[in-house]
Amino acid sequence: MPLLAQLQTIYQRKDQLWLLIWLGGTLLLWGWNRLFLNAPALARVETGFANTFIIALLVILLSAALGWLSGVGLYFLEKAGNSLPYLTLSFLLNIIRSIPQIVGILLGYILITVQIQSGALQRPGAVIPVIAMVISLFVFLEISDLVRERIAYYRKRDFYNAMQVCGIPEWQIVNREILWRNSLAHLFNKLISIFGVTIFLLCSIDFIISVGLSGNVSSVNLPATLGSLLAKIDSKQDILAIGHVLTHPGYLPRLFFEHLQGITVAFLIVFTLLCIYKIANGFARRHEL
């Protein structure tokens, strides 16, 4: 395909376009920081960025697994007329649903801190999966609900009955035909949104913890994320410098050389969330979801 046609295709596929914009913007920012940000600060930003993304990726994997299992499990329990296990699982999920996500994750952080202080969570590498698990626990219901909606929708279609009367096992119809073959795009789109929600929640909570509980919590060495970096004193000064530019426009060029840490972190958060929003929208439009 000629280059012009390829570019035209990418321009029409807004999800791919915004993914490229995000990758390009992030790489450009990293290159700029390599040139103008001091090495220790750059290392902190890189670690915070990597940790944030690893946690968000783990969250979407765990949410996909939990959501799929719980959605399918609930469907089969309800269908089997097995009321006690069905009611128990529904009750548990509704309890989780009733807790605001940010409050639930904050409670999870308290447990993680206790575990770290008691020595149960020693290795820094072990904390990241636990944080991902805590966040997943409060976001996976979106996947679970979607799975149940998709099954309910396709149950009314003829192909569900047609396959059943051909003797094809129901678990195969539900898992493979309905969810895998007919709902993957919907699930993927939801996971993109969960990726964005995770980054937002993680940054918000890490920021809250780092600002409000900085003295004690920093002693337990929670992994650095974009949110905790934003709460550091030098980042805060960098952000305040943006306000300073409003009254002293001549100060603007210095932002890009002298206040890079805070501006980079803030820009990464906002830019990433914007791009994820656009990617999810473009993906939904392209697949006519």
Place this chain on the structure above:
Amino acid sequence: MSLQFNIRIAKHRRTFIAIDHFEFPEQKVTFLFGESGIGKSILSKAIYGLLNPLRLDIHINGDSYPDYLRSARTQKFREAGFFVFQEPSSHLNPLIRLQAQLREGSLADAPGEQEILRHLWNHTPEQEIRKLLEVYPKPHRPSGGEKQRFLLAMAFKKLLRMQQEGRAQEGLYVFDEPSGSLDNHFRNRFLEMLFQRFRKGPFSAIFITHDYSIISEIYSRHADLREQIAFKELSRQDDRLVLQDFAPRAYLDWLKLEQSMETPPGDRRKPLLTMKGGYEIFGKKMIFRRNREEKGPDPGMLQIHRGEIVYLKAASGVGKTTLAKIIMGLQPCRRLEMRIGELAFSENTPRRVWQQQVWAKKIGMVFQHADEALNLNSTVQAVFAGLPIQPPLTPASIVQLLNELFEGTIEPAFLNQKVSLLSGGQKQRLNLLRTLALDTDLVLLDEPLNGLDFLSIQRVIAALKEKQQEGKAILMISHNEEIFEAVIPVENSYYLDFAGGV
């Protein structure tokens, strides 16, 4: 003289329809056959000028579509012609009364409205027709057949007006599956009117249909027009669309020579399926009759024995498909009294009994619409995945199975083809094969010839005969009466009817 078109239709730079010679004789009625989904409608819409040039990249005879639409000939096609859509609901405006739609635009002062309606609504009191004219079209009212007749009435009004003005020859009249929702009586009334008009003055018409029994009707009642009628078939050869002449004699001769599917000798004492009439569904009591004229309160009984093929007939909308779903336990009903082999079923039998004892063990069912019965996001091979067959189907055995109903050599790549990319006829054949592959005593077939071309119809009939010779019983539900009356003994027919309100 003929209308000749070379058509290319692409989307996102991918050509999905291309034909070099799409040709029709001028001033003749051309019947266009071919399996569904092969492109008959879209090609006809393209030449009539109904496609959107902003959504599709279309070239006709080398011209871009906007240029084609601007050409004098295309404009005359539309000004002096009419296009009757396949799906009447998409043609009628739900916000305007039928009466007003019948008099819209160029139809406003077109003559003959009353006569046309009276002809198409034969036997219907004038008062009933007037009531219908006041209706805003909704999905459920008027019925599909009535909507279709309104569209035909519009086409005839336009035709009549153009004939009076001497311009009918300039127009193009396209009838896209105009008899899809009509029973044979109303279809024949429509054909009668079409040919009546044609005798008054010829015009160019394309009549898209899957209904091969139209040929018999033409040969028996409109034989004088044989020279003015062309039969064509659109088919795919080596991945290319080809429009060829269709020999009507081939169909008529096949019909004459086709042997009746007599029940092979065997044990008739124990029926495979017994269902008493008198079950109630949607507030109606349903009964079985052994012949059309039979009257009386007896609810009757449907009974099918091993090796028997039973033809269930009913007027459109009576509930043939619903009955099939009741037998399969997919549709609950009241006062159900049914036996499948040794098992008794009533309205209280839970669905899991069918699941455990009946589905794919005793009865298999082919659903009416392949588009809905198959998972369109699946692949050809995956359609057969999970069927309870021993030994399990391998790619090689699937190819062997496909060869029963598919022409040509099945390439292994075909197994990975997405179902949504197949033509309607290919989907229907997959739909049939999935059920025929099962080893069930009884097969329920709901409109098995839907969307098939003549060659596929012959193959399906042959496959069903083979199945019957193996001792399997078949319950046939189909509106293709001419074909099935030729192959199913008349004593094996049942009529489903209402017994009146409950």
